[in-house]
Amino acid sequence: MMIVDVIMPKLGESITEGTIIEWRKKVGDAIAKDEILLEIGTDKVDSEIPSPAGGVVVELLAQQKDVVPVETVIARIETDGDAPIKTEEPDTEAAEVEVPEKKVESKVEEPPKKIPKPEITENKASAGRTFYTPLVRSIAEKEGISQEELAGIPGSGRSGRVTKKDVLAFLESGRGEAAPDEPLRITMTDEVVEMERMRQIIAQHMRKSLDTAAHVHVISEADVTNMVEFSRQRGDQFRRQEGFKLTYTPFFIMAVVKAIQDNPIVNASLDGSAIQHHRNINMGMAVAVDKGLMVPVIPKCEELNFLGLCRRVNYIANRARRGEISPDELQGSTFSITNFGVFGNLYGTPVINQPNSAILGIGVVKKRPVVHETPRGDAIVIRSMTYLSLGFDHRLIDGAGGGKFLESVVHYLENMDTTSLL
Numbered sequence: 001m002m003i004v005d006v007i008m009p010k011l012g013e014s015i016t017e018g019t020i021i022e023w024r025k026k027v028g029d030a031i032a033k034d035e036i037l038l039e040i041g042t043d044k045v046d047s048e049i050p051s052p053a054g055g056v057v058v059e060l061l062a063q064q065k066d067v068v069p070v071e072t073v074i075a076r077i078e079t080d081g082d083a084p085i086k087t088e089e090p091d092t093e094a095a096e097v098e099v100p101e102k103k104v105e106s107k108v109e110e111p112p113k114k115i116p117k118p119e120i121t122e123n124k125a126s127a128g129r130t131f132y133t134p135l136v137r138s139i140a141e142k143e144g145i146s147q148e149e150l151a152g153i154p155g156s157g158r159s160g161r162v163t164k165k166d167v168l169a170f171l172e173s174g175r176g177e178a179a180p181d182e183p184l185r186i187t188m189t190d191e192v193v194e195m196e197r198m199r200q201i202i203a204q205h206m207r208k209s210l211d212t213a214a215h216v217h218v219i220s221e222a223d224v225t226n227m228v229e230f231s232r233q234r235g236d237q238f239r240r241q242e243g244f245k246l247t248y249t250p251f252f253i254m255a256v257v258k259a260i261q262d263n264p265i266v267n268a269s270l271d272g273s274a275i276q277h278h279r280n281i282n283m284g285m286a287v288a289v290d291k292g293l294m295v296p297v298i299p300k301c302e303e304l305n306f307l308g309l310c311r312r313v314n315y316i317a318n319r320a321r322r323g324e325i326s327p328d329e330l331q332g333s334t335f336s337i338t339n340f341g342v343f344g345n346l347y348g349t350p351v352i353n354q355p356n357s358a359i360l361g362i363g364v365v366k367k368r369p370v371v372h373e374t375p376r377g378d379a380i381v382i383r384s385m386t387y388l389s390l391g392f393d394h395r396l397i398d399g400a401g402g403g404k405f406l407e408s409v410v411h412y413l414e415n416m417d418t419t420s421l422l
Contacts, residue, residue, distance in 0.1 A: 004053040006037065006075040008068045012327030015042050017133070020066045020074070021197060025057045031077065038075070041197040043204075045294070045327050055079035067161065132162060139167050198292040209354045214394040217349045218403050221387050222410040224365055227251045228384040230418040238422070242310065249285070250309040251416065252337060252362055252409075257281050257301050259408035260335060266358040266405050267334045270396050284333030284353050285313065287320040288342075294320045295353055297333045306421040341365060347387035357396045360409065363387035 008018050018040040025031050025038075033054040040049055059076040062068050132140070132150065140150050145167070153170050155162040195203070231246055238246040260267045260281050268277045281302045284295040296316045298304075304312060319325055336353040341364035350361040365386045372381040388409060392402040 002079045003058070004055070004077045004079055005073045006049075006052060006077060008040070008070050008072045008074050009049065010070040011040075011042055011045070011047055012331070014331065015070060015327055017067050017069050018042050019197065020062050020064050020068065021046060022064060023060060025051075027057055027060055029057050031055065031057055042327055043201060045325055045330060046197060046323070047326075048323075051077060053077055053079045133164075135164055136162055136167055139164065143167075143171055145170070196291055198289075202292050205354065206351050209351050212354060213352050213357075215349075215352065215391055216394045216397075216399065216402065217389055217391050218399070218406055219347055219387060219389045220406050220410055221385055222413045223370070223383050224248075224251075224386055224413055225384040226416055226418055227413065228365060230421070234422060238310075242314075244314045246310065247313065248341075248362075248365065249313050249337075249339065250306060251413070252339075252360070253283055253285075253298070253301060253309055253313070254306055255409050255412035255416070256283070256335065256337065256360060258412045259405055261302065262408050263401065263405040265397055265401055266392065268396060269334070269355045269357050270393070271355075275396065278334040280334065282332050282334045284336030284356065284359075285316060286336065286338035286353075287317050289321055289323070294325060294330065295333065295336060296320050296325050296329050297331065299332065335359070337362065341386065347389045349389060350391045352391055352393060358390060358392040358402070358405070360406075361389040361391065363389070 011018070019042070021039040021041045023038045024036050031037060031051045031054065033052070034050040035054075036048045037051040037057075038049050040047055055077045057075065058078045060074070061076070062074045068074055136150075139145075149170075150162065150167075153162050153166050154160075156166055157163040227248065231248065235246050264277065267281055268275050270276070280300045283298045283301045285298060286293055286295050296319070298309075298312050298316060301309065316325075316329075333353060333356055336356055336359045338348075338350050338359060339362040340348045341362050344364050346366075347363040348361050350359045352359050363386050365384050367382050368385045369380050370383050370385065372379050372383075388406060390402055390406045390409075392405075397405075
């Protein structure tokens, strides 16, 4: 008999901790190698974690909702083998579009004479105090908050964890007790449910963006008749050739990339008082998923031709909807797009995806009567039109710069040479 330690995996370069969302097995259950043992969540994405070995679950060292640092033992599995179990190294020569399967690190050791079982109690307000997020620790160090003071701050986060809001409230109250939120008044007809992790993450990111950036929006319309006609004429052939549907998204990304090259300031970001100009155009693409919204990133869009963009958009969107996106694929965007048109909406005012300085919203494409100027005078014609809304950070981008960029996007959409796309 051997004991295999299951380790909290490091799912991304910047990931330092994970939250136990759900154990799929309990103590005493049999489990096969690569069978899902638990689901964990980070501040980027939720992931199902397979068992590194087959056997029987003998210990679960963390409870649901516990926040655990990476590389910490979270469970133990008793196996029948007597040889060390090695995890496979990812193939470094794999194709660029392939993402190595997430593996749970494992350590094999002789079974100890006695495995101490940690005492875990539920619903204690102090359960989250043993670990503070890097952001909370950073604020505490900067403001000179001692460990004793930090431990005394009432936490409003999950399991009583101290959040950034709690620390700031502690400072604003003269290093006194953080003011609690106004209690929610509940009537007999109300139903109260806990927010799912993804919704909590989305809420935090949206609030952070609105608190950080000076949002301004400008709206314009574009005649995309050429794009629509090209898709109609070449759509069936494209599906037979590539195996997936030709969508409008690659057309918009291509126009945005060209407009960014003409107006590079929208691809920059603020770092304190410094402006960071990004060499590559890494496109964040909002994708609606079952539990909310994800913004996976297509890196170096300026290096992709139209067909390359089509393939990457399809690949990334499908993996996001299947829940296969890794945390690293949600980082590094320099500009983002979101398409409300898929829901039939005319336009919207999107929230900037931090730390980007701008985001483009795309409305539904609809046929409308428009005035067309000709040498013989004005004429009313039917064209496929869409509204585009640009949200930008006025701290970095002036109104003239934002307006010029949006009109540049419109120009490239309306004057697209579709004969050279495929």
